[in-house]
Amino acid sequence: MLLIHCPYCNQTLPELEFTYAGEAHIARPADPSSVSDEEWRDFLFIRTNVKGPHYERWRHFHGCGRYFNAVRDTVSDRFLITYKTDDPRPELSKLLEKSK
Amino acid sequence: MSSFRVSGRGRVDHTQPIQFTFDGKKIKGFKGDTIASALLANGIHLMGRSFKYHRPRGAVTAGSEEPNALVGTRRGPGRFEPNTRATVQEIWDGLQVNSQNRYPSLSFDIGAINDKAYMLFSAGFYYKTFMWPKSFWDKVYEPFIRAAAGLGVSPTEPDPDHYASRYLHTDVLIIGAGPAGLAAALTAARAGSQVTLVDENPEAGGSLLSEPSAVIEDVPAWDWVAKTVAELKELGVKVMTRTTAIGYYHQNMVGLCEKLTDHLASPDAETPRERMWRVRAKQVVLAQGALEKPLVFDGNDRPGVMLAGSAQTYINRYGVRVGNKAVIVTSHDSAWYAAFDLADAGTTIAAIVDTRSEPNADLIAEATKRGIRIMAGHTVTGTEGRLRVKSVRVNPVTGSTVGQAEIIGCDCLLMSGGWTPSLHLFSHTKGTLKWDDERQTFLPDHKAEECEIAGAGRGLWGIEAVLNDGAEMGAAVAKSLGKKAKAASYGVANDRSGTGVSHKELPTDLDAGKARAFVDYQNDVTAKDLRLAVREGMRSIEHVKRYTTNGMATDQGKMSNINGLNIASDALGVPQPKVGLTTFRPPYTPTTFGAFCGYHKGSHFEVTRKTPIDSWAEENGAAYEPVSLWRRAWYFPKDGEDMHAAVSRECLATRASVGIFDASTLGKIEVVGPDSVEFMNRMYTNPWTKLAPGRARYGLLLGDDGFIRDDGVIGRLADDRFHVTTTTGGAARVLNMMEDYLQTEWPDLDVWLTSTTEQWATIALNGPNARKVLEPFVEGLDMSDEAFPHMSVAECRVGGFPARLFRISFTGEVGFEVNVPAHAGRALWEMLFEAGKKYDICPYGTETMHVLRAEKGYIIVGQDTDGTVTPHDAGLSWAIGKMKPDFVGKRGLARPDLVAEGRKQLIGLLTEDGKTKLEEGAQIVLDPNQPKPMKMVGHVTSSYHSDAAGRPIAMALLEDGFNRMGETIYIPMPDRVIKATVTGTVFYDPEGERLKL
């Protein structure tokens, strides 16, 4: 069972309190009516599905209820970082350096 | 006392005799014996039959890695366990043990015919032998394989035991209480760390228990163990025995299974049988030691053929000689010491066969002193004996030439192919392994967790080396926790260290293709099978494993992995590290379902949600159905009524006068805040701006893909407050979705969302007399049609309780839904029911609710929709606020596939004979005479008998359904084809006249 750090509660807590919520940094277009079918398809369905560090969303469901972002390595299942939804997308190279 | 028990030897209590039964026969042992040691003390080696060939088998080990000696144990009524390891299970008075996998008896077994047919069962036999003809699989091959192969039988009774589960947080968890683990624990605890030490055995000591002659710092080994455990306990170390570390998970979480009662004759009823521990450790020390490898030669599985180290354990720990006349065959020094210990206890050692041409001179001197014949540079090429080994075939080997055989009589053959570090838990962490050429085995390489590996687990050999390594690792973990730690240095006398070589299958002068040289005892996999797999094209070790099933038995290849690897590597002509090792997975040893289940069984398996009115329904004889986690009243049968009769009566009573229904399970979400109307506009398809406070509206929720997710009536209580209802099953999902959009897409909106499902009890009254029943209880509200029309909501008092009253209908009759605080639900229900008696009020359940809504064509999301249905498909285009610039799903609805012609659409179906009720889920075709497989164009989503319509009615999703009104379609069933006509979905009161007061 993973331990996950909630950036809002600022506590590291058991995985059981959290739910996974898909890939992160996929913003809903501000004016959906103006986007093409292809753009809307990509927004709905196209995901990176990476083997390695993955930007994804989690929700502290049985806690504060907040959605937050994380980078987790899908090979090792290890979290490199968790951060608030309005924090900028962290740079991968810096994260990998830090985790070494 | 039997002639195999050596008085004064071992750690069993010779003053406490114990009697148990084996296949009904009384067997005597001592307290401290395992089933295996007690049987061996009575000269019994034959303990079971093998999985595939039903070959006679005996214990080959003295520990949890045992592949052969699996037995059924009965600990009293209901307490039967198959596949218990006889080498682990402790005996007690009255324990019943049965051998497995044999018929009619262990010594004479009909299934052993498989052994003669072994050519049929070679590698990949599942994939080849039984492939043709295909029709034979179900009726001939599979039943035959199932009858012939297999381990013990499953218990048939419910398990009367209970199981516990706990969490534990510790600074240092040490797995294995042998010399390395004890030294590590002592060092870390002395440095002030909080330490937990676990071992699967009933007592600490590990390999020291089999080495009583060793002397550690001038203290005999067993005294040193006792002294050390005493000091550990004094230092506050939690020492857990009979506790197996079954899995090593992320972030230093280790699962432990502690066995509490299986070794007791009369356990306390309050004590759980097993306890699962979820341990979170800051540091872990893996001190699990090494497992001895068998040698691979023809007949290496006969009862009496055993690992030498295990024979040494039986004599030193249990005081049991495993035979009167032993032959040793080894490629490692360690087996020589087993020979010496047995010789000193009175067993004749007929020969020590060492595959190495020049064994250690000191060992030769020791053997010579005892008059033991030494056959260096020899191999074993076969054994004889039906139910027990009686002779061994030994040949000299010069280079690649196998010389002439000599037959040597014996009653046991003790083998050692060297030792394999136990890397299972380390592998669970995805730690990487490195091939060690010198030791011919894999050793731990890069660590993936905060852990250290100590002792034989990382290839060290000899008590002194292992103790000192344990101390070093104990110090290392303590230091990493910020403690000042110092590793003690241990000196050991009589330390019997040694070296050895590793082999593939041993050479033979006979036809290797006929050799029954077992690599995996539990799955009956031979060296020949592995070579055949490679010949037939398997290249990866993972493929070889699956094709032969090598290492796939419940012991996960603890003894077979390296031998299998050596043989596969030789057959492939590729060095071992290039072939690789298969993955070890938790659990380390087979673990009961009970331990995993813990408290979550019976009524604790899953919660049952009950409404505040549930108790009334129970008292009034409701039949229940589960709806997500809720149990809901399904119908209220009167004397002798079946469901059909009860539902028919409930429907008629509701349409004729008034019915009362518990709708409390409806999901309820309070949407509050200055931006709540904007939020509702964005979430739901409908327009909300113009909905005045006091009015309600049917709301439709889509996903951004344009498909229907949920629906429900939504009342506006104030400018900034909505009472949203959802489907019973969708409540949590809808709130989750709302939170997602609110938090991550529209954080600018000032809105609060609160689940209020369980705060309100909801009572629905429906029928022409509904208002008459309700009105006398309502205070502060004009209930006239003008003041409180259909689709209204008001805050008022009902029955003296604060209430939110809706005038809405899910039946097509005049309807009200009263929400009162949950605690008031039952009281109000009883008041309304009492008052309704003069109108023959009828309580109804979910089935009647379903029929009544279907008669009106009201959909149920999740029954009439399936995640691919748009509002248009469901005939709900009217619920779309077309003028709104955006809402969730608006853009999705414009996707090419969603606006295409010919989509499946929700229509009504009437069967042609007016009597046949369709089956929900049945498939629809346009031409019943077309060849199979037919083109399916839709399916029935809802189907009921309707008294209001006077016939069965159904709804269905049908391709291009709206354009097929009046057409005939066909529903093929196993016994006939049903004809039906496509209609609209409203079967009753299409004008909605009955909604008026």
Ligand SMILES: [Zn+2]
């Ligand atoms: Zn939180």
